[in-house]
Amino acid sequence: MNQWLDERLHISRLNDKFLRKAFPVHHSFFLGEITLFSLIILILSGILLTFAYEPSNQLVGEDQIPAAYASVLKINAMPFGDMLRRIHHWTANIMVGAAVVHMFRIYFSGAFKKPREINWWIGVLLLVFTIITAVTGYSLPYDNYAFTTLKVISGILASLPWIGEWAAQAAFAGKFPGPGLIPRMYGYHIMLLPAILLATTAVHMLIMIKQKHTQPGYAKKIAYKKIVGVPLLTQQTILMGMLFTLLLGVILLFSAFIPVHPVEFYGPPSNNTPPIKPDWYLLWVFGILAIVPATWEFHLLGGTFNAEFIGGILIPTLFIVLLFAVPMLDRSKENAYYAESPTEHPKRLAWGIAVIALLIVWSFAGYKPELITSGILTNSNANGVLWTLTFVVPIVSYFATLGIVRGIKRLRELDEIEDREFQASADD
Numbered sequence: 463m464n465q466w467l468d469e470r471l472h473i474s475r476l477n478d479k480f481l482r483k484a485f486p487v488h489h490s491f492f493l494g495e496i497t498l499f500s501l502i503i504l505i506l507s508g509i510l511l512t513f514a515y516e517p518s519n520q521l522v523g524e525d526q527i528p529a530a531y532a533s534v535l536k537i538n539a540m541p542f543g544d545m546l547r548r549i550h551h552w553t554a555n556i557m558v559g560a561a562v563v564h565m566f567r568i569y570f571s572g573a574f575k576k577p578r579e580i581n582w583w584i585g586v587l588l589l590v591f592t593i594i595t596a597v598t599g600y601s602l603p604y605d606n607y608a609f610t611t612l613k614v615i616s617g618i619l620a621s622l623p624w625i626g627e628w629a630a631q632a633a634f635a636g637k638f639p640g641p642g643l644i645p646r647m648y649g650y651h652i653m654l655l656p657a658i659l660l661a662t663t664a665v666h667m668l669i670m671i672k673q674k675h676t677q678p679g680y681a682k683k684i685a686y687k688k689i690v691g692v693p694l695l696t697q698q699t700i701l702m703g704m705l706f707t708l709l710l711g712v713i714l715l716f717s718a719f720i721p722v723h724p725v726e727f728y729g730p731p732s733n734n735t736p737p738i739k740p741d742w743y744l745l746w747v748f749g750i751l752a753i754v755p756a757t758w759e760f761h762l763l764g765g766t767f768n769a770e771f772i773g774g775i776l777i778p779t780l781f782i783v784l785l786f787a788v789p790m791l792d793r794s795k796e797n798a799y800y801a802e803s804p805t806e807h808p809k810r811l812a813w814g815i816a817v818i819a820l821l822i823v824w825s826f827a828g829y830k831p832e833l834i835t836s837g838i839l840t841n842s843n844a845n846g847v848l849w850t851l852t853f854v855v856p857i858v859s860y861f862a863t864l865g866i867v868r869g870i871k872r873l874r875e876l877d878e879i880e881d882r883e884f885q886a887s888a889d890d
């Protein structure tokens with residue numbers, strides 16, 4: 463059989479070139495794999511959901527509710543229907559979470575350095591597209607929550623200077639909320655964006671295979687500048703199978719016990735605006751929007767730059783540009799072989815911690831209304847306090863990290879000196 467296949471498909475060549483490829487074993491490398499497996503589970507659970515979901519916002523039935531909303535109520539009532547929605551929802555959250563932590567592991571271990579800059583840029587694109595896919599998914603149940611969220615997003619797009627109205631109508635199939643709204647969101651969510659994600663992930667993987675992983679630190683001691691790891695067939699495949707099963711188990715546990723967004727509670731779209739809050743990964747944008755005052759508005763060459771544009775588009779875009787610029791941090795001409803320990807590069811570590819602190823502060827600002835109603839902040843001081851935190855917390859985090867890392871380094875040096883002195887006195 464083997465020979466029969468080999469004569470036709472040259473399997474043994476594939477075996478030598480690819481299946482025997484050595485994979486380094488280190489727990490931090492599982493993060494990319496968790497992201498990849500989540501994408502697979504999302505696609506499979508998404509396909510099952512499409513069998514019962516109705517992609518239309520036309521009003522149907524006696525109650526005259528949107529067909530999409532009615533079909534989600536029907537899915538909830540089907541055996542395992544609610545469970546399937548939960549699996550899809552929790553996997554999406556795990557995918558975004560794993561991608562974010564994966565990005566930080568790449569950043570903190572210096573794996574973005576030459577020759578892996580292109581894969582860093584592709585990774586940033588993957589993260590952005592993953593988040594857009596999640597947002598379009600949220601719109602599909604077309605309950606009052608989804609409707610309000612879509613209205614906010616269409617308003618943000620319309621705030622683009624010069625081309626805003628046109629862009630919003632192009633993205634949302636005409637004037638909001640037109641009859642083409644849900645069919646358009648459905649097209650993005652089940653075709654365009656998954657196609658982009660799959661193609662981009664394939665390129666990400668091919669580049670990773672071509673360039674090979676950065677090697678974990680222990681590999682340096684085993685065989686310097688040699689690839690140390692286990693072959694894809696069979697050890698790595700077994701490890702991946704175990705990781706996949708574990709991930710599936712965690713997703714099933716989450717889905718069995720933690721319900722998702724209650725569409726019945728929000729009801730179909732109406733004129734009552736419910737309090738909305740995005741998922742954790744977009745809370746930072748929500749926070750920026752909350753603290754940019756409505757008075758921030760200026761005009762240039764006939765275009766208007768208003769607060770919605772500055773908070774919802776300009777600052778988040780600058781943040782993404784900053785992520786793209788990360789590989790520029792390193793100007794060395796040498797290829798990087800080994801993952802570095804984060805503390806070896808205190809400034810890089812401190813910058814990373816400062817950025818995480820900034821994201822936490824902005825996410826906290828997303829709770830501005832609650833902070834005001836609970837009396838912690840007032841209408842008049844909220845923006846001032848939150849802007850102060852925006853600058854102070856990252857700066858303090860930066861210097862505190864530098865201080866801690868340098869302190870630990872100094873302690874280690876003192877320990878070494880003490881050990882040497884002790885050894886010398888023992889020898890005497």
Ligand code: HEM
Pocket residue numbers: 490491492493494495497498501561562564565568573574578581582583584585586588589592663666670674675676677
């Ligand atoms: C969102 C979807 C993503 C998927 C499915 C994915 C998948 C993977 C996988 C499976 C690996 C190999 C295992 C590992 O090193 O963890 C990998 C490596 C890598 N990824 Fe991603 N990734 C994604 C997002 C990102 C992001 C957001 C970045 C950075 C901005 C990134 C940058 C890289 C780099 C530079 C490598 C090579 C690491 C090395 O050689 O040590 N990826 N990715």
